Amino acid sequence: MSATRTPPRAARRERLVGRLATLGPGLGYLTVFMLVPLALVLGYTLFHRGRFGGIVYEASADNYTRVADGLYLGVIWTSVKIAGITTLLALLLGYPTAYLIAQLPRAWRTVALVLVVLPFWTNFLIRTYAWIILLNSEGIINRALTGLGIIQRPLELLYTQGAVVGGLLYAYLPLMVLPLYSAIERLDPQLREASANLGARPARTFWSVTLPLTLPGALTGCVFVFVPSLGNFVIPELLGGGRTVMVGNLIRDQFLKARDWPFGSTLALIVIALLVLLLMAQAWAARRLTDGTDRA
Amino acid sequence: MRRSNWLYVPAGLTYLFLYLPIAVLVVMSFNAADTPYRLDGFGTAWYGKLFADRAVREGLVNTLIVAAGATALSTVLGTLLAVGLARYTRSKLLDAIAVAPAVLPDIVLAIGLLAFYTAVQFTLGRHSILLAHAVFGTAFVAAVVRTRLAHVDGSLEEASRDLGATPLSTFARITLPSLAPGIIAGALLAFSLSIDEFVIAFFTTGPDNPTLPIVIYSMVRFGVTPEINALATLLLAVSFTFVLIAQRLSRLTESI
Structure with a gap:
C-alpha cells in the first residue's frame, strides 16, 4: 500500500491536491453558475419592484403576502392539479406498458423500450407542435370524427386544459415507463411463482406481491413526470392558448414582461418548496416500502 | 412466465399515443398544398422553403456552437467531479450539489442565471x-461517469501507484x-440535451443569435406553417439515426 511507502504527511498532501484538482473546478463552476444564481433568487423574494422596473432593496415580506392572494393561489392550485392528473394518467398508461415490455422475449424488449424513448429524443417544441396539428378544429381528429358522422361541428380540442394535460403526458410519458420497467424487470419471478404455488390468483399475486415491490419505481416515475410538468410554461402557452395559466407562465411573465423579478422569484421559490416536499415524501415512502420488504 | 394478453390493449394505446402525432407530422411535411391540415x-x-430559410439555418449553426462548447466544458468538469466525488469525499452535501442541476426545474435555473448575468x-x-x-x-456527465466508476476495478489504480507512478500519470x-x-x-448525453434545450436558452439568450429551439418557438407561436412539419421530419430523422447508431454501438461494446 502507498501509505507504507510514502511518509504520511506527503500522502496527506497528495490527497489534498487530488481532492482540489478533481472537485475544485466542477464545484467552483456549480457554485458560480448555480448556487449564486439560486441565492440571488432567494434574496430577491424579500425586495420589491421599483416604480420604473429594477429592484428596490428594502426588505419586507410583501411578496409572500401577495402570493397568498386568491388569484395566485388559484394558479398554483391549477398547476398542481394539471401536473397531478398528468402524472396519474402517465402511471395508468405506463404501468401496463412497462409490465408488458418486461414480459417480452429479450430481443423484443430492447426494441419496445427504444420505441418508447425515441419520441423523447426529438425536440420538445416539435412534439408539442405535433399536437397543435392533431387537435386543431381542422385537424385530423376533428375531420375523422366529422367524416364518420360522429359529430356535426368540429370539437374545440385545442386551447383547453385537456390539451395541456395531453401535451404534458406526451412530453413526459417515457420518463414514467423507464423507471417502472427497471423495477418490474428486476422483480424475482420466483416470488410470483411462490405466490401462485401457495394458491393466490393472478390478481391477488399482483396486488400483494408485484405492486408493492414495484412501487418505488412507480414513485420515481411519478416524480420524473410531475416535476417538469409543474414548472412548464411552453405547453400551457401553445396548447392552452393562454387560457390555462400555470405557475411557470406567471414566473416567465414576471421576469420577461412585468419585470417584477422579486415577485417572480417568490413564485419560483414556492415551486421549489413544493418539489422539495414532494421529494421528501417520495424518499419517505420509498424507505418505508423497502424496509417492509426487507423484513418480510 | 405467463404473459397476460389483455396488457396489449393499454400498451398498444401507449404506442399509438406516442407515434400518431409523429406520423401525422411526417405525412403532412410532404403535403403539396399550403395548409398544414x-x-x-x-x-x-416545404423542404425547399425550409432550406431557403435563413433564420433556421443560423439557428442551427448557433445551436451546434453552443452545444459543442457546453459539451466540451461539461465533459471536463463532470469527469473530474465524478472522480473526486467517488474517490476523495463522502460528503452528502457535495453529492447533492452535483446532481442538483439535473433535478432542478429548468425555469428556476433559467431565472437564476438571468438574474446572475444581469447582476454582474x-x-x-x-x-x-x-x-x-x-x-x-x-x-449529467458526472452522473454517468460515476455509474461507470462504480464498475471500475480500483486495484489497477492502486497497483499503478505502488509501482511508483505519479497521481497525475x-x-x-x-x-x-x-x-x-x-x-x-x-458527453453524448450533454450534447443532445443542449441541442434540445429551450427554457434556459430562452432566458439567457441575447438580442442576436438565437438557438434553433428559440427559432422554432417563435415560428410555432407566430402560426402553424408546413415548414415546421418539414423541419420536424428532418430533426426526427436525425435523432432516430442517432439513437440507432448509439444502440448499435452499445451492443457492439457489450459483445466485446
Whole structure:
C-alpha cells in the first residue's frame, strides 16, 4: 500500500491536491453558475419592484403576502392539479406498458423500450407542435370524427386544459415507463411463482406481491413526470392558448414582461418548496416500502 | 412466465399515443398544398422553403456552437467531479450539489442565471447560453461517469501507484482510459440535451443569435406553417439515426 511507502504527511498532501484538482473546478463552476444564481433568487423574494422596473432593496415580506392572494393561489392550485392528473394518467398508461415490455422475449424488449424513448429524443417544441396539428378544429381528429358522422361541428380540442394535460403526458410519458420497467424487470419471478404455488390468483399475486415491490419505481416515475410538468410554461402557452395559466407562465411573465423579478422569484421559490416536499415524501415512502420488504 | 394478453390493449394505446402525432407530422411535411391540415397531393415544396430559410439555418449553426462548447466544458468538469466525488469525499452535501442541476426545474435555473448575468452585467449571447448549458451538462456527465466508476476495478489504480507512478500519470493512463465509455456516453448525453434545450436558452439568450429551439418557438407561436412539419421530419430523422447508431454501438461494446 502507498501509505507504507510514502511518509504520511506527503500522502496527506497528495490527497489534498487530488481532492482540489478533481472537485475544485466542477464545484467552483456549480457554485458560480448555480448556487449564486439560486441565492440571488432567494434574496430577491424579500425586495420589491421599483416604480420604473429594477429592484428596490428594502426588505419586507410583501411578496409572500401577495402570493397568498386568491388569484395566485388559484394558479398554483391549477398547476398542481394539471401536473397531478398528468402524472396519474402517465402511471395508468405506463404501468401496463412497462409490465408488458418486461414480459417480452429479450430481443423484443430492447426494441419496445427504444420505441418508447425515441419520441423523447426529438425536440420538445416539435412534439408539442405535433399536437397543435392533431387537435386543431381542422385537424385530423376533428375531420375523422366529422367524416364518420360522429359529430356535426368540429370539437374545440385545442386551447383547453385537456390539451395541456395531453401535451404534458406526451412530453413526459417515457420518463414514467423507464423507471417502472427497471423495477418490474428486476422483480424475482420466483416470488410470483411462490405466490401462485401457495394458491393466490393472478390478481391477488399482483396486488400483494408485484405492486408493492414495484412501487418505488412507480414513485420515481411519478416524480420524473410531475416535476417538469409543474414548472412548464411552453405547453400551457401553445396548447392552452393562454387560457390555462400555470405557475411557470406567471414566473416567465414576471421576469420577461412585468419585470417584477422579486415577485417572480417568490413564485419560483414556492415551486421549489413544493418539489422539495414532494421529494421528501417520495424518499419517505420509498424507505418505508423497502424496509417492509426487507423484513418480510 | 405467463404473459397476460389483455396488457396489449393499454400498451398498444401507449404506442399509438406516442407515434400518431409523429406520423401525422411526417405525412403532412410532404403535403403539396399550403395548409398544414389538409393533404392535397405529395411534394417536397416545404423542404425547399425550409432550406431557403435563413433564420433556421443560423439557428442551427448557433445551436451546434453552443452545444459543442457546453459539451466540451461539461465533459471536463463532470469527469473530474465524478472522480473526486467517488474517490476523495463522502460528503452528502457535495453529492447533492452535483446532481442538483439535473433535478432542478429548468425555469428556476433559467431565472437564476438571468438574474446572475444581469447582476454582474454580463453580456448575453451564445456564450451566456453555453455557460448556462454547461451547468446541467456537468451534472449529467458526472452522473454517468460515476455509474461507470462504480464498475471500475480500483486495484489497477492502486497497483499503478505502488509501482511508483505519479497521481497525475495514474489518472491519465489508468483512470481515464477505463472511464472512456462513460465519458463518451456522458458527453453524448450533454450534447443532445443542449441541442434540445429551450427554457434556459430562452432566458439567457441575447438580442442576436438565437438557438434553433428559440427559432422554432417563435415560428410555432407566430402560426402553424408546413415548414415546421418539414423541419420536424428532418430533426426526427436525425435523432432516430442517432439513437440507432448509439444502440448499435452499445451492443457492439457489450459483445466485446
